[in-house]
Amino acid sequence: MNATISVPVPGQGLHEITGEVSAVVRQAGVADGLCTVFIQHTSASLTIQENADPSARADLENWLNRLVPENDPAFTHTMEGPDDMPSHIKAALTAASLSIPIVEGRLALGTWQGIYVWEHRRHRGTRRVIVNISN
Amino acid sequence: MNATISVPVPGQGLHEITGEVSAVVRQAGVADGLCTVFIQHTSASLTIQENADPSARADLENWLNRLVPENDPAFTHTMEGPDDMPSHIKAALTAASLSIPIVEGRLALGTWQGIYVWEHRRHRGTRRVIVNISN
Amino acid sequence: MNATISVPVPGQGLHEITGEVSAVVRQAGVADGLCTVFIQHTSASLTIQENADPSARADLENWLNRLVPENDPAFTHTMEGPDDMPSHIKAALTAASLSIPIVEGRLALGTWQGIYVWEHRRHRGTRRVIVNISN
Numbered sequence: 428m429n430a431t432i433s434v435p436v437p438g439q440g441l442h443e444i445t446g447e448v449s450a451v452v453r454q455a456g457v458a459d460g461l462c463t464v465f466i467q468h469t470s471a472s473l474t475i476q477e478n479a480d481p482s483a484r485a486d487l488e489n490w491l492n493r494l495v496p497e498n499d500p501a502f503t504h505t506m507e508g509p510d511d512m513p514s515h516i517k518a519a520l521t522a523a524s525l526s527i528p529i530v531e532g533r534l535a536l537g538t539w540q541g542i543y544v545w546e547h548r549r550h551r552g553t554r555r556v557i558v559n560i561s562n
Numbered sequence: 563m564n565a566t567i568s569v570p571v572p573g574q575g576l577h578e579i580t581g582e583v584s585a586v587v588r589q590a591g592v593a594d595g596l597c598t599v600f601i602q603h604t605s606a607s608l609t610i611q612e613n614a615d616p617s618a619r620a621d622l623e624n625w626l627n628r629l630v631p632e633n634d635p636a637f638t639h640t641m642e643g644p645d646d647m648p649s650h651i652k653a654a655l656t657a658a659s660l661s662i663p664i665v666e667g668r669l670a671l672g673t674w675q676g677i678y679v680w681e682h683r684r685h686r687g688t689r690r691v692i693v694n695i696s697n
Numbered sequence: 698m699n700a701t702i703s704v705p706v707p708g709q710g711l712h713e714i715t716g717e718v719s720a721v722v723r724q725a726g727v728a729d730g731l732c733t734v735f736i737q738h739t740s741a742s743l744t745i746q747e748n749a750d751p752s753a754r755a756d757l758e759n760w761l762n763r764l765v766p767e768n769d770p771a772f773t774h775t776m777e778g779p780d781d782m783p784s785h786i787k788a789a790l791t792a793a794s795l796s797i798p799i800v801e802g803r804l805a806l807g808t809w810q811g812i813y814v815w816e817h818r819r820h821r822g823t824r825r826v827i828v829n830i831s832n
Binding site for chain 1 (some may be wrong): 730745746750752753756757759760790791792796797799800805806809831
């Protein structure tokens with residue numbers, strides 16, 4: 428069973444989708460199974476990160492921006508803007524798919540874990556995420 | 563079918579769990595299927611690495627420690643200790659979930675592959691890993 | 698259901714396997730399900746990247762080669778050649794497994810997404826990839 432989630436993103440950063448994914452799991456009515464989240468893009472990605480203190484996510488994003496700066500003189504793929512090539516690199520270093528067990532009808536996330544779409548481009552847009560439930 | 567493994571970790575480093583995951587696969591009695599391993603934490607992660615020469619794992623860990631040093635002046639998330647924010651970054655750069663096919667009742671790992679919990683924090687503790695088997 | 702794909706690689710770089718994986722999905726005849734791709738090696742990995750402009754893949758590869766250079770004086774695992782230890786690190790930073798939903802009998806990849814084996818070693822060889830289909 429698959430469901431598509433459209434995630435509006437205001438720009439670069441981590442946007443939580445734990446609630447949306449959990450809603451798909453509830454609707455599926457599966458007691459024990461597996462939930463796989465997949466993002467249909469190469470300049471945005473997925474991550475599971477701490478959901479408590481927003482400073483951890485801000486530091487994470489700043490750190491990765493410093494590791495993969497824009498306007499790297501070695502880049503040749505520059506036609507789609509200075510934030511495009513760094514976005515592809517950041518996507519390769521993080522996740523396109525995540526699989527989370529379903530236990531007793533719920534996502535078996537740890538206490539401090541949230542599921543995030545990590546938008547790497549600077550513009551406002553909508554990202555498509557597919558949620559697959561198997562049992 | 564889901565099973566929970568408690569992994570005692572003496573501190574930072576890669577701790578092999580191939581045997582524990584394989585035991586869950588054997589108990590499940592599935593001939594052909596998929597085994598998904600998920601870690602319920604954001605300051606430890608999972609990786610598949612060479613299981614033969616421990617120097618490869620030592621070099622891997624040292625390399626990542628150098629890439630993500632503690633006490634980075636840009637960090638604002640510092641209340642949980644100097645090893646906490648680097649741990650979240652390292653977790654984002656590695657894996658929260660891994661899926662390995664089951665072929666003829668066994669994990670279809672390559673000859674040199676082992677499954678590891680990668681503890682990023684310095685203290686002794688216990689990490690929770692969930693193993694899902696589907697067919 | 699599992700199928701093994703042998704991927705001949707001429708050397709370092711991204712080698713597309715979207716066609717081979719799609720063929721396994723077609724043969725499986727599953728309308729809605731999940732396709733998991735797993736690589737049985739620790740010095741090559743998997744990634745989903747832009748399939749349109751080859752300059753993006755070239756920049757990605759060059760960037761990672763610069764991040765993880767050969768002949769790092771800190772390396773101790775050097776017996777298997779100067780490209781071996783960087784390969785293990787690159788594999789840890791990218792993916793050993795990828796899971797892609799199957800929707801209406803087809804891989805639900807985004808328009809610009811391709812599935813690639815990322816060979817990190819310099820020599821010609823063959824890599825083994827297992828494709829699992831579940832529903």
